[in-house]
Amino acid sequence: MISLGERPLTGRDRGLTTALVGLLEDEPPPPFAVHRFRPLPTFSYDSGDLHTGVPGERDFGPHVDQTNYSVVVAEKVVVKWLSPPALLPHPAPEMLAHLVEAGFNDTAPPYAALTAVLDGRDHLLALVTGYLPGARDGWEWCVDEAASPDRAGATAFATPLGRLAADLHLALATLPPPPGGTGPTLTTRPAERAAGALAEALELTGGDDGEWLSTRSATLRRDLAPLDVPTTGPRIRIHGDLHVGQILRWEGGYAVIDFDGNPTVADADPYQPAARDVAQLTTSLEHVAQVAIKRRSTPPAEAAAWAAAARAALLSAYRARLAERGRPDLLDDRLIRPFEVEQECRELIYAARHLPRWRYAPMGVLRTWYPEENNP
Template sequence: MNSDSIWERLLSLREKPLTERDRGLTAALLGMWEDEVPAPFEVRRFLPLPSLSYEPADCHIGGPGERDFAPHVDQTNYSVVVAEQIVVKWLTPPVPLPHPALDVLAHLARTGFPHTAPPYAALLAGSRVLALVTGYLPDATDGWTWCVDAAESADTAFAPALGTLAADLHLTLATLPGEPTGRSGDARVQDQARRAEDALDEALALTDGPDGAWLRTVAGRLRAELTPPPTAAPMIRIHGDLHVGQILRWRDGYAVIDFDGNPTVAEADPYQPAARDVAQLTTSIEHVAQVAVRRRGTAPERAASWAAEAKAGMLGAYEARLAENGRPDLLDKSLIRPFEVEQECRELIYAARHLPRWRYAPMGVLRTWMEKA
């Protein structure tokens, strides 16, 4: 595969995404990045690429080997591992600029944030992002596996590490320049509250059958919890889609990945209270409990108790880390509950539109909340 054919193939990505039939293209492309790339392509470099080593079995192809992720890995895009050192995530389809990951990955690289896959580069074509290039983390397992294992065994030892990681991420992102000026953060939060009510209305309209009938009986209580109190919390750059599936447990600990933003929320403000990420992380722990009940046969009461303990451990470590660094102001805890309720509404919308079998998880969380109340 020569360079001309590679660039020609990449120009066709909008109509014809990469698949396993393009084996070898990704590794060959990385080898060409030392040279200037032809128009309309652009490489934005964050960190130097590692030197790619060859295994003996790769000698016949004249370059480092590449492989897809295992078939069981649930992902929207198409990722390729090169030489067991680099992951190239091909966006399917390519995403128009501005893309939230570019500024965040550049900032994490500049600050030396250690709890993520090393951010190396992004490949653009004109005004679209084709691919994001990061380091490969050996022996990595995503949270929908390792955290469900923890729920099944009633193990909450991971929770403090999770809270510390999230706090370190927010402490780093809080130093990213570009916080919006003009309207106050509280005014923006109140605007978001109106969008949250719209999300509840949409969830009610899309959830049918017995689940929908039950949801309508508690709609008033949910609506009352959606309204956030006035807040002085600073608006910082947030992850935007921080759930346990974005937390890898790998050979050297835990790492947060995927800074592409929330694919289910159109035009989300990248600058929000840190409580937005915290709420999504806490609700995802409760979703894990529902998965353990559904798929592992864990008793509902035991799963709910595990989730409550894990959330408390995570939040305690998160707050302690902020306090250690003199930034307890980053978290307004009174915002967590409204954001949690909104997140469950959005989970129901996502299930109705894209993944009907997922509805059991947000419905299980909502029923647990209402029974507690």
């Protein structure tokens, strides 16, 4: 049924994904199991749509950057095959089940997870979610906004985005940690993790960028300093990889996707301050501005102003939503900038280890934050 580490959709396997969707209503034979979140949509056809064979399936094409491999079936569902299958426990099934229970609907509708026992251990093989018509991820639609001639009016998206992030955190805040697991408050300091990210970024970033970064190391450490103070605010189950690429704009508005956690950070605690997600989302707006500069010839000063305005609007809407729901305590504003700085260090690490051409984005952000005249 599945070849470990291979794409399930090949010339040999075409139709496998559609067949899987058709079988999800029944209980599969061992070693497979289906965990259902919501009833699947109907695949019935009107008389004018009768045809032979199976409903059509397609992938998203090579232009879509994805760690795993997704197949669209009948323009109604998306089957994301994990390649290779992921060892359980995996964050996505638990989080999707909880979001359904909590009534959070600003995501692709979660339908089912397919698991199997492989070599004596449980693995996640595939996730089945709804297809969102006209969906584009933030590395497309948000870059369009940053590159718009009307950049002053191209930040309207930030308000619904801030509300969406707040609603997500309000829903995830009701997901209790496992028995004997992470407690509800932060008692250990994340300062060591941030300092380690800065040290690794300094070590891996070479050339003129590395020299520039080294001259700002003291300033960067200063901005990480708030993490040295023990924080007693709430820890919640966070998304863990919340950036604009995980925000789809579709015919029905905006939707957050991909609850697999951050593939570039090993052993990250799933329960952290909400500011961790918020900081990654705000820094991704800064990255969008850098993409617009590089790929759309947007003037740097205008791109920076756009990013600052979008960031401010997003944070304002996020705080307002938390206050409206009686949970302003979920966001500790003191943690946002240090987490943002740590995130840029992690972007540099990612660039050095996996995608060297990406280095321009975090370096562009840091140079915007720490201009020459402000260097001590």
